[in-house]
Structures are given as C-alpha cells and as structure tokens.
Amino acid sequence: MASTVSSISSASPSASTQVREISVAHSPDSDDAFMFYGLATNKVRVPGLRFTHTLSDIETLNRKALEGFYDLTAISFHAYPYMQHHYALLPNGGSVGEGYGPMIVANREYSVEQIKTKKIAVPGTLTTAYLVLKLFAPEIETEVVPFDHIIPQILQGRYDAGLIIHEGQLTYGKSGLKRIVDFGKWWREETGLPLPLGGNAIKRELGSELMHEVSAALKESIQYALDHREEALDYALQFARDLDRQLAGRFVSMYVNERTLDYGAEGRHAITRLLQMGYDKGIITQRPQVDFVD
Numbered sequence: 422m423a424s425t426v427s428s429i430s431s432a433s434p435s436a437s438t439q440v441r442e443i444s445v446a447h448s449p450d451s452d453d454a455f456m457f458y459g460l461a462t463n464k465v466r467v468p469g470l471r472f473t474h475t476l477s478d479i480e481t482l483n484r485k486a487l488e489g490f491y492d493l494t495a496i497s498f499h500a501y502p503y504m505q506h507h508y509a510l511l512p513n514g515g516s517v518g519e520g521y522g523p524m525i526v527a528n529r530e531y532s533v534e535q536i537k538t539k540k541i542a543v544p545g546t547l548t549t550a551y552l553v554l555k556l557f558a559p560e561i562e563t564e565v566v567p568f569d570h571i572i573p574q575i576l577q578g579r580y581d582a583g584l585i586i587h588e589g590q591l592t593y594g595k596s597g598l599k600r601i602v603d604f605g606k607w608w609r610e611e612t613g614l615p616l617p618l619g620g621n622a623i624k625r626e627l628g629s630e631l632m633h634e635v636s637a638a639l640k641e642s643i644q645y646a647l648d649h650r651e652e653a654l655d656y657a658l659q660f661a662r663d664l665d666r667q668l669a670g671r672f673v674s675m676y677v678n679e680r681t682l683d684y685g686a687e688g689r690h691a692i693t694r695l696l697q698m699g700y701d702k703g704i705i706t707q708r709p710q711v712d713f714v715d
Contacts, residue, residue, distance in 0.1 A: 442471050443635055446485065447495040447621075449476040450587050451661040451669050452676040456514060458653040459642030467638045476660075478568060479586075479619065480545030489624060493635055496622050497545075498692055499552035499699065502707040507624060509632065509712045510692075512683050513640045514621035516676040517691070522605025522616045523550035524590055526598040527582035528575055536601045537561055542575065542583035544568035549618045550586050552695070553604045555704045569662065572596055586618075588672055592663050614691040615680070623714060632714050643681055689713065 445460070447453040459465035460472050475491070483500040485491060489507035501510065525536055537558040543551050543565055554561065563584075566574055571583035576596055585593060593600065608616040621639060623632050646653035654670055661669035680688055689711075696709035 439469065440471050441469060441631070442473055443493060444475065444491045445472050445493045446475045446477060446482050446491040448479050448482065448587070448619075449660050451657040451664065452516060452673050453495060454660040455646050455653050455657040455673045455677050456639075456643045456681060458656050459645035460638060462656065464645050464649075465638060465642045467634065470634070470638070472638075478544075480547060480565075480568075483545065483547040486622060489626075491624075492627060493621060493623050493639070495619055497547055497549045497552075497619050498617050498695060499549045499705070500547040501620075501622065501711070502696060502700070502705050502709040503547075504622065505707075505710055505712065507626075508622035509625055509714050511621045511623055511636045511639060512713050512715060513636065513643060513681060515617060515681060515684055515688065516619045517680045517684070517688055518605035518608075518616040518618060518675070519680070520605050520609045520615070521590070521603060521675065522608065522618060523548075523553065523584055523586045524593070524603050525554070525582055525601040526572070526575070526585055526589075526593045527601050528578070528598060530599050531582070531601050533602065536582060539581045540564060542566040542571045542580040544571065544584060544586050548586065549616075549695070550584050550604065552699050552704055553608060553616070554584055556698060556702060557602065557604065557607060559702065559704075572598065588662050588664050588668075591668050591672055608695075612691075612694060614694060615688060617684070617688060617692045617695060618676075620692070636714050640682060643677065646677065647682075 461474050482494055483497050486494050486496050486504045540562045543563045568586055571585055572589055574580055575583050605616045658669055693711050699705035
C-alpha cells in the first residue's frame with residue numbers, strides 16, 4: 422500500500438467553546454485535495470467542530486471503514502455494502518465518471534477477448550474499479566498491486582496489463598501503454614448512466630444533527646474550491662502525481678463538478694444500479710441498502 426500522510430486542520434474556536442473533533446480521511450489525490458481544500462485550510466469553519474485530516478490510499482480507507490474507524494471517510498462504492506451498518510452516504514463529495522473512468526492499460530494492443538485471458542494488476546478488491554472489471558469479465562484473473570505501482574510494474578514486464586485509477590487515467594500514454602478498455606465508457610454503453618466510483622460516508626453514531634452539519638460543511642468546502650478554483654488548484658497540485666498544472670486542472674474538472682455538490686437523481690440511481698448488479702452477479706456478497714444523509 423502507499424504510505425499514509427497526515428495533516429491537521431483546526432477551526433480554533435474560543436477556549437470557552439466545547440470542541441468536537443471530526444476525523445476525516447480521504448485519498449492523497451488532486452481531486453480529493455481540491456474538494457477538501459476549504460476544510461483543510463480553514464477557509465471553511467464550523468463553530469464547535471475541529472476537523473482532523475488523514476490521507477491514505479483508497480483501499481486502505483476502505484479497509485479502515487469496515488471497522489468504522491473514521492467519522493467521515495472517502496470510500497469506494499463497491500465497499501459500501503460491507504460498511505453500511507456503520508455509515509450512511511453523504512449526498513456530496515462523490516467522484517463520478519461521465520463516460521470515462523478506470524481503465525485497463527497494457528504494454529501492447531490486445532483485443533477485448535484477449536485481455537480477458539491476461540492476469541490484471543488491480544489496485545484493490547474493494548475498489549469500484551475492481552467491481553466493474555468483474556462485471557465486465559467475471560472469470561478474469563487479478564492480482565492486487567498498490568495503485569501507484571501498477572504502471573511501473575507493467576513497464577517492468579511483471580504484468581501484461583493493469584487496472585488504473587486516479588491520475589494514471591491521464592498519464593498512461595506518455596509511458597507508451599495502450600488503453601484497452603475504458604470502464605466509464607463501457608458502463609455508459611451498458612446502462613446509459615454515469616459511473617459512480619467513490620463517495621464520502623459518515624458514521625451513523627454521530628447522530629442525525631451532526632451528520633447533517635458535517636455534510637453541509639463538506640458541501641461548502643466543495644463550493645468554496647469551485648468558486649476559488651485557482652487557489653484550490655494550487656493547493657491540490659502538491660498531490661497531483663506526475664501531472665503538470667494543465668493536466669491537474671483537467672483531472673480535477675473530471676471529478677469535481679456539479680455532480681460532486683450533489684449526485685442528483687441520476688447519480689443516486691447509478692449508485693444503486695451498480696451495487697445491485699454487483700450483488701446479483703455474486704461479486705458483492707452483502708445485500709446493498711443505499712442510504713443517503715438528506
């Protein structure tokens with residue numbers, strides 16, 4: 422797994438105010454950093470709350486969420502049915518592919534049928550990318566590799582192909598790799614829907630009032646970043662692996678937009694449809710019960 426990086430932000434209320442700490446976890450990626458910019462830098466403050474931020478790769482966050490570890494955490498939608506007793510989904514903060522998404526890339530051109538016979542390096546078995554891969558090819562052989570090692574290990578010849586997420590969707594070409602399948606496009610062709618990849622989940626034990634307060638704070642943080650795009654992008658660039666400012670801006674625009682402020686009816690339907698398909702195919706073993714904080 423990629424190493425964990427932690428940072429702390431504090432609302433610094435007066436000493437007389439009782440402070441409630443909210444533990445927040447998300448991926449060290451430019452899009453997540455962009456949407457959490459307001460909260461992480463105290464541009465957005467909530468009286469009486471202090472947000473502490475932990476950054477870690479998404480598969481590690483998925484595993485932590487199974488234990489109910491963080492109050493607010495980024496998760497892969499694939500993982501949600503296994504933690505739904507601990508968490509509800511926020512209506513904001515999601516990453517949704519509008520006809521684009523995780524990809525299979527390879528060291529040379531393969532047909533769709535040929536790629537199904539290859540061992541694929543994958544970034545984790547609880548990632549949504551893995552779920553969609555298994556919907557596409559249930560019998561395909563996989564091996565878990567940290568997401569930021571997949572492209573290097575293909576180049577080293579350890580794997581013929583890999584399932585890439587995050588910024589690798591924009592950088593694989595400069596390494597000479599070939600895109601075989603774009604799962605955002607495949608999913609759109611299969612269902613007519615956008616592909617919901619990851620969202621933010623909040624612990625139920627916080628209680629309804631605090632869950633709504635934190636949800637509103639995250640939405641304000643996303644809106645602040647969208648309204649102050651250049652300064653938020655400056656902040657996000659420190660997490661933009663192998664991306665220059667232009668590509669980082671493009672990546673952020675792909676996954677932080679109006680859909681991130683609220684999934685809308687179509688986005689919510691896409692989440693439910695994806696998880697139900699996974700359950701019906703036996704990929705997900707826990708019946709999904711999708712529950713949003715409204």
